[in-house]
Amino acid sequence: MIISKQKPFDEILEILSGIDNIFVLGCGKCAKKLRTGGEPEVLAMRTKLSDAGKNVVGYGVKSTACTMNSWEEFLDDNDNYDEDGNKNSIKDADAILMMSCGSGLSVISCVSDIPAYPALDTTAIGGVLFDKVVSEQCVMCGQCTIDVFGGICPSTRCPKGMMNGPCGGSEDGICELGNDRECAWKNIDERLDKLHANQSLEIIQKPKDFSKPLK
Amino acid sequence: MIMGFRDKLESGNFVITAEVTPPKGSDLAQLHDDIGYLQGVVDAINVTDNQRAIMRMCPLAVSAIVKNAGCEPIMQLTCRDRNRMALQSDLLGAAGLGIENISIMTGDHPLLGDIPSAKPVYDLDSVQLLQLAGSLQAGVDFSGNALKGAPSFFVGAVSGIDLSGAKLLKFKKKIQTGARFFQTQAVYDVDMFMDFMQMASGINAELNGKQDVKQDIKIIAGIIPLKSTRMARFMNENVPGITVPEHYIERMEKGGAKEGLVIASEIVSRIRDVCNGVHIMTLGSCEKVPEIVDLIGNRPHHN
Numbered sequence: 001m002i003i004s005k006q007k008p009f010d011e012i013l014e015i016l017s018g019i020d021n022i023f024v025l026g027c028g029k030c031a032k033k034l035r036t037g038g039e040p041e042v043l044a045m046r047t048k049l050s051d052a053g054k055n056v057v058g059y060g061v062k063s064t065a066c067t068m069n070s071w072e073e074f075l076d077d078n079d080n081y082d083e084d085g086n087k088n089s090i091k092d093a094d095a096i097l098m099m100s101c102g103s104g105l106s107v108i109s110c111v112s113d114i115p116a117y118p119a120l121d122t123t124a125i126g127g128v129l130f131d132k133v134v135s136e137q138c139v140m141c142g143q144c145t146i147d148v149f150g151g152i153c154p155s156t157r158c159p160k161g162m163m164n165g166p167c168g169g170s171e172d173g174i175c176e177l178g179n180d181r182e183c184a185w186k187n188i189d190e191r192l193d194k195l196h197a198n199q200s201l202e203i204i205q206k207p208k209d210f211s212k213p214l215k
Numbered sequence: 216m217i218m219g220f221r222d223k224l225e226s227g228n229f230v231i232t233a234e235v236t237p238p239k240g241s242d243l244a245q246l247h248d249d250i251g252y253l254q255g256v257v258d259a260i261n262v263t264d265n266q267r268a269i270m271r272m273c274p275l276a277v278s279a280i281v282k283n284a285g286c287e288p289i290m291q292l293t294c295r296d297r298n299r300m301a302l303q304s305d306l307l308g309a310a311g312l313g314i315e316n317i318s319i320m321t322g323d324h325p326l327l328g329d330i331p332s333a334k335p336v337y338d339l340d341s342v343q344l345l346q347l348a349g350s351l352q353a354g355v356d357f358s359g360n361a362l363k364g365a366p367s368f369f370v371g372a373v374s375g376i377d378l379s380g381a382k383l384l385k386f387k388k389k390i391q392t393g394a395r396f397f398q399t400q401a402v403y404d405v406d407m408f409m410d411f412m413q414m415a416s417g418i419n420a421e422l423n424g425k426q427d428v429k430q431d432i433k434i435i436a437g438i439i440p441l442k443s444t445r446m447a448r449f450m451n452e453n454v455p456g457i458t459v460p461e462h463y464i465e466r467m468e469k470g471g472a473k474e475g476l477v478i479a480s481e482i483v484s485r486i487r488d489v490c491n492g493v494h495i496m497t498l499g500s501c502e503k504v505p506e507i508v509d510l511i512g513n514r515p516h517h518n
Contacts, residue, residue, distance in 0.1 A: 159324055159326075159335065160294075160295075160321060160322075160324060160335065160337045160340070161337050161340075162321065162337070162340040163340055163342075163343070164340050164341070164342035164343065164385060164388055165340070165381065165385065166381055166382060166385065167321040167340075167341075168320070168321070168373060168374070168375050168400070168455065168456060169321075169323065169324070169455050170455060171455035171456065176323065176324055176327065176455065177324055177326055177327070185381050186381075188381065189380045189381040198380075198384075201381050201384045202384055202387070202388075204342060204343075204346065204388055204391065204392060205342075205343075206343070207299065207338065207339050207340075207343045210338075
């Protein structure tokens with residue numbers, strides 16, 4: 001799941017400065033689950049924008065923002081009326097305010113002749129564990145070796161991305177960066193212990209190959 | 216003839232090292248003063264690398280300045296700011312400038328320093344950088360390309376003294392990848408240091424047995440003289456790997472900064488027979504180092 005969070009509203013207004021006739025578009029996948037871009041959030045944003053003096057020409061939630069198969073079909077799907085009989089149309093928009101991750105915005109921008117603007121910041125690849133959102137699960141290095149570390153990715157969970165950790169900065173299992181962030185290497189050590197696989201830690205891990213994702 | 220740092224260590228002599236902090240700017244006056252305090256007093260001078268993630272003049276340049284001034288630098292090199300290309304460039308640069316002693320470490324995270332917005336590089340970690348330093352000395356770069364001239368370094372690393380689990384295995388990996396000397400974090404708990412030395416000696420023997428390493432590693436104990444009880448408590452709460460025992464804090468309450476020096480020299484006298492030297496860190500006050508060295512009784516003598 002792609003983790004996103006809403007930008008502060010003044011930042012959104014700053015981004016939309018001088019721009020009117022806005023269509024607010026959410027995403028029915030990750031942003032909906034995270035409550036950063038589902039229907040309730042889209043409606044709330046519509047109200048906030050109107051209260052701030054913007055003309056919101058319409059709103060919608062795309063089932064998957066990062067999947068765009070037909071722009072024309074998309075325009076038609078979002079050219080209708082709301083339950084009060086008011087026009088709710090993307091065709092009247094000068095701007096699309098995207099309440100989706102950066103990927104959704106990027107894909108839509110590939111085909112849209114209406115400029116798209118971000119209402120959210122995309123921060124991580126995460127997931128949901130026992131109904132709680134967990135962030136920082138993967139950094140898309142393109143060369144997964146997570147099994148070596150008992151399923152805890154050091155590139156992701158260690159702020160220094162150490163493959164041969166830990167660094168000297170952790171104290172009592174808390175990361176050098178503080179804020180009660182647990183040292184990822186303490187977690188890896190404990191997990192490998194449980195799996196009786198601590199010998200993994202004796203292997204000198206090689207650096208990542210940054211050419212891989214680009215090849 | 217005065218023995219160099221490497222020769223002195225490898226021939227079993229007790230060494231003393233200290234640190235200079237590069238300037239945060241282009242003004243070299245304080246640096247030259249600091250070198251002046253340390254000249255003839257210590258065997259080698261560590262040059263820190265944007266320590267605590269505070270941006271300063273680079274250690275390559277400052278190490279060259281130290282060398283030009285007639286002292287022997289130990290160039291610290293962290294993984295925080297440079298990718299594997301720049302790290303190799305800097306190591307070759309060190310060789311080109313006749314800088315032999317390199318101390319490799321991961322480096323404090325930028326979020327802790329004065330440019331928190333900087334991209335943390337950490338392209339390599341300390342073990343991988345040690346390995347890379349080894350490759351360069353073997354005449355090849357990271358990709359296996361032959362070098363025109365292989366540098367020769369005396370490579371060291373840092374270590375805490377409270378090691379177990381992954382931390383212990385990391386210490387072992389550092390030895391396996393070429394660290395020949397270690398400068399430890401500040402020692403206050405002598406029993407803990409003795410345990411550490413025993414453990415280090417065991418690992419060394421194990422690796423020698425497997426022929427992973429050919430020599431004994433050298434351990435240089437970190438010493439930070441206490442200046443006040445406030446400092447002691449601050450370090451206990453904020454500096455990972457440092458624990459100042461309560462009995463020293465009580466002595467500091469009674470005796471102040473002078474007592475801090477006495478405590479430091481006591482620690483040194485208790486550990487000097489088991490380790491290979493001490494690394495004196497005066498947190499910027501290089502002018503205090505000569506007094507401490509005299510208390511320890513160890514001005515470098517001619518050999």
